[in-house]
Amino acid sequence: MGSEMCIRDRGSGSAGYPGFTPTMDTSLRGTLGDEVVLRVRAPYPDFWRGQTFTQFDGRVWRVNSATGRRTEGPDHEVQPAQGDVDTGLGDPFIQTFYAELDLPNIVFAAGRAQRVLLAAPMWARPDGALRAEVVLPAGSAYTVLSQRSGATADGLIAEGDIAALASPAEFVAVPDTTSERTRSLARQLAAGSTYETIIGIQDWLADNVEYDLDAPVPPAGADAVDHFLFGSQRGFCEQIASATAIMLRTLGVPARIATGYVPSERDGVAGVWLSRARDAHAW
16 A cells, blocks of 8 residues: 555545545535544644645646655654754644544644654655555544744744745746746735745735635636636635645745645534534645
């Protein structure tokens, strides 16, 4: 099985979400249910990352094929992934995940994971994604130790333009279908630092596009980002994340897409965060 994606399709919320397969087609629309997928015991909510996508052809994102480092467990030490920066400023963050449905072999975790307690062999991929060598059935549990980022707005502004660091080509590659008006918009929104540029992109999207789960799919042959930004101007997390990543890449800023879950509520009695199938998210 290695670290390849393994999905047991028994109606689980995650199995129905295209962001948890090796490809994510931005032209697909799915309907996700209200069933609880994960219960997470943690002191505060976070983004529970599962997948990372690097390659984009204008419509479809693909995961990097590198399988990474295998450890036997049950105590897995996770090495820094590509792009991780350990400043030593972040606080430790412990999460325990309880699978409520049969899940694929994705090991969800808050970034950046440093240690995983999982009673199965595991692969830590170079892109930061974690894979068990077995599917994770309902009732299974594992614990993750992550390091929270100690970044501040002032510190990120002081970093300046990350494009000046000459990132690896795969993280700034854009498809041939990327339109000139997409590139032009990115240049218009570029600011003094990468952080300020990202804020500018977020603000523009908030003012000019509509979050809509029933957004139309791009026409055949159309670039999905161009269609979202200048055609429909309607979309949801996959379109918003894709547009942000591609505009940043046109500016030479490395960017990838991550998918996973966000918690929608807290069970105060049990002391856990709940993620339902409809809480699948891309960022």
